[in-house]
């Protein structure tokens with residue numbers, strides 16, 4: 005049963021470490037299929053992640069890979085991309101990784117519009133540490149540190165990424181693997197900072213605490229809370245509550261940071277700067 | 280002797296479904312969301328394509344499997 | 360051309376400028392940083408000079424990100440530098456540990472200012488010596504160098520890069536506010552007169568490459584990302600392949616190797632200078648701007664007929680245990696002047712093993728220790 009997947013994974017690392025039904029594996033599949041569609045040279049791909057269950061993704065793919073520190077994947081990736089702009093740099097983060105401890109790096113990577121693809125696996129919880137609430141846990145839901153329900157307001161990563169200056173912003177789900185694959189492919193193909201949030205399931209932490217017993221229950225829930233961008237736009241504010249729009253939200257062209265820096269190099273070499 | 284990694288292959292004249300049992304974690308996703316109820320769980324919760332003839336090769340089971348444990352391939356009909 | 364005929368290139372440089380100059384001579388091509396006094400001039404120099412030679416500069420959103428970017432750029436093949444001071448050094452610690460565990464060469468400058476916290480932004484201190492050693496968590500090795508003149512800043516910056524590349528370890532360059540901002544004449548060596556060491560590359564094809572399998576010297580050859588060697592880097596303890604391991608033998612061997620690769624080469628790493636120690640019965644041990652004062656103290660003391668000498672440390676970590684131990688057997692008294700309330704003196708005491716009296720002399724009011732007060736301390740101790 006050789007599929008494209010086998011051309012990109014480190015087989016000795018399988019079966020993967022994730023719990024049965026964990027969405028991380030579905031996202032891994034989508035990323036690999038998207039890369040395969042683009043027929044990129046494996047030697048020129050770098051995958052960088054932070055810390056969390058989702059971040060373990062980098063251990064499973066046969067590229068140059070790096071499992072860095074919690075929240076810091078984007079600045080590591082920024083250094084790599086600056087040093088060698090020919091490399092295709094993919095960054096995979098968890099919701100906590102990206103939006104809590106790494107929130108500042110996220111908005112600044114977007115502001116710089118550096119040519120990285122950020123894939124955020126949003127299971128709405130801190131999976132690895134046992135189900136504490138994250139900045140993307142919906143208000144009212146439960147976590148091991150929100151035993152009475154979460155009173156925090158959650159971020160909308162899509163709006164955050166757009167406001168901060170990203171070039172490409174999309175949201176998919178693990179229930180819709182085909183759509184997710186194509187969104188990831190578009191993001192990879194886009195010059196500049198691109199963001200794809202994938203709503204995912206953590207049946208073990210999130211599911212158990214929020215009355216969803218099985219992975220299938222969680223996927224059904226994800227199906228129920230998501231609507232296409234088009235439908236979403238017709239919703240009243242009340243109808244939008246508790247729902248997530250999925251699809252492509254932004255795709256624009258502007259020079260990325262590494263291109264702009266090439267201009268700096270030219271200037272410095274021609275004119276000598278302001279000193 | 281190195282065995283062909285415990286892969287079970289089920290095939291009819293239009294589709295081949297392979298299940299890598301050592302990687303399958305019995306999560307139930309493929310079974311639950313198969314639009315044609317092709318898959319049923321065995322006593323370990325791993326899928327068996329009992330109704331393989333109903334399969335429409337939508338590949339959703341493969342795309343949603345978190346463990347790369349099930350694949351669906353079309354069988355080329357040979358007319359020679 | 361004969362070396363003697365060569366015209367010397369002498370410039371009046373600020374300490375931080377000399378650091379930038381040294382880094383460029385060592386082959387730096389990437390700088391990431393976040394502004395902080397008294398280190399900012401290093402970033403400013405890098406922002407100006409790096410693009411002229413095709414290098415890259417980036418001002419990151421904080422010091423955590425700067426450290427991360429520097430590591431990333433190094434993995435992608437560029438010699439990388441960052442510079443900061445106390446508060447920023449605190450933020451760098453977690454990723455500094457990442458560089459240590461993954462053996463990523465890079466140089467981190469800490470222009471020390473008074474602390475804790477925001478402390479004394481524009482005044483010198485030596486309060487970060489133990490932070491340099493133990494700032495990031497876990498049992499780890501580190502190299503830290505500490506120049507005391509602007510000229511030494513230049514040469515030790517080159518040395519820092521060389522050690523970092525050779526042993527695949529981050530090297531900390533400890534400056535302090537005084538020498539970072541001081542201007543002195545510096546002799547800029549010609550590129551052909553400088554030894555520049557680059558990380559060793561794998562000699563095997565990608566299929567055979569084990570990214571964390573050490574050579575005899577304990578150091579694994581390093582393939583840069585993008586060169587056709589695909590491998591994994593993780594902050595988890597890893598095996599020769601770079602994949603996480605929970606095998607206790609592998610874990611033990613890994614941690615021991617990290618330490619041993621430095622320990623084995625201690626003679627190459629530890630540098631110091633001796634002043635008037637041959638016949639001394641009293642020794643001063645100092646580094647950084649305090650060593651300048653101590654050198655002067657030796658002169659003054661000798662004029663009074665006191666047999667005082669100075670051991671000036673240029674490598675702070677690993678600590679020069681052996682040399683201090685020998686010194687303790689020779690002299691009756693070691694005085695350790697430092698701009699803190701007793702950090703280096705702890706190491707000196709350990710190294711002296713009770714073989715002579717070891718006395719601290721600390722100052723923490725943000726003022727530089729001056730030669731006269733060290734002399735006063737000597738006189739006071741003699742009377743005891």
Ligand SMILES: Cc1ncc(C[n+]2csc(CCOP(=O)(O)OP(=O)(O)O)c2C)c(N)n1
Nearest residue numbers: 056057058074098099100101129130131132
């Ligand atoms: C600096 C730091 N703080 C805390 C942790 C502990 N920690 C590990 S993973 C994690 C949260 C992971 O959540 P998320 O990013 O959503 O990833 P998931 O496990 O859900 O995929 C935390 C808090 C850490 N490793 N490092």
Ligand code: SF4
Nearest residue numbers: 022023026057131206
């Ligand atoms: S704890 Fe949750 S996120 Fe982590 S592997 Fe298990 S299901 Fe996945």
Ligand code: SF4
Nearest residue numbers: 313334335337338340
């Ligand atoms: S390919 Fe579609 S129809 Fe066939 S078994 Fe898989 S999910 Fe069912």
Ligand code: SF4
Nearest residue numbers: 303304306307309344
């Ligand atoms: S989805 Fe995959 S892991 Fe889950 S039961 Fe089906 S084959 Fe097994």
Ligand SMILES: [Mg+2]
Nearest residue numbers: 098099129131
């Ligand atoms: Mg999460």
